[in-house]
Amino acid sequence: MKLRSKRCMPIFFAAGVLLFAALFISPQWSAVAAQASAAPPAPIHASALQIEQIRAEDVKLPAEFQMAMYEHVIEEVEKTRRFQHLYRDGDRDAANAADLVTLKCTVTGFKPGSAEKRQVTTVAGKTSVTVHLVFTDKNGQKLAENDVQGKVQFFGENLRATFDFGKKVAAVVRQDFAPMKPAKA
């Protein structure tokens, strides 16, 4: 009897492994396969981008955060070299741009955090700001939308979260927009 149970052990073990694979690995694998098979969205071609003022309607965001985020986004998006023209909010020249894309940023979450806590404990006091980005064309049609979080977790003062936010917006722009065509000589 004991001998039979010893023989059955590997079978039970193998059955368990197969069950585990069927339950957990297969759905994940199929999701990965589906993602791989789905073609990535074609990059958007646009020669001009206008970045609107960052809005914080339902979230209390300090003025310095709001403006620092805006300035960092402008700086970092400029570095991506995806657009021939980059217009600020209210720039009158934007009206003449042919294929203008507008970026609207709405703050959906803000955690003030504490630089002192971060520097003393390392793990506590994270500052974060979550923003919903919407890219629209001249007719107001949505081209892309993303949620981006700027944060400072370990080193740096609170305003550094705005720099991180700018970097992440630039990464989204790099991913969603086609590079500028080189100018013909």
Added chain:
Amino acid sequence: MLKRTRSVFLLAPLFVAAAVVSSPMAHAQDKAITTFKVHHVIGLQAIQHNAKGQVMVTKDSLTFSSGPTKSDLAINSIEDVQTGADSQRIIGGTLGALTMFAPYGSGRFLSLFRSKIDTLTIEYRDPNGGLHGAIFTLPQGQASMLKSQLVAAGAKASPVPAQEAPKS
């Protein structure tokens, strides 16, 4: 005659004391009116981030100067001025970052020593109508003085919203 001289002797020290007390205050006020020592965080054209310098409000412009570089901002282009409160490490910069690796947690201990600072956020428009934002940090208590000078010179400013400043 004696009474007169006595009253003169009584009044003289009062005048001297008033002169001694008021003259530094007046001097300090004059000094406060002319220049503010600030850190430019971001936003002014042709000025580096975190540049130290001085801000001066004149009749029609705000001038930031950092060594030989200067940046002028027309007062009538300012759409909003807001003040805030923050704090920063007393030992900052590269040295401050290096102290984080000091032994026995002494770097963390040094992080507890912080100075309170004011922030001043200025929203302004360029000649094309494009929005810009300039942020300065100043010693505690000076941001409201600078703001009032800007408002007196003609800058627009919205009322202070009741919002929590982030703890630092």
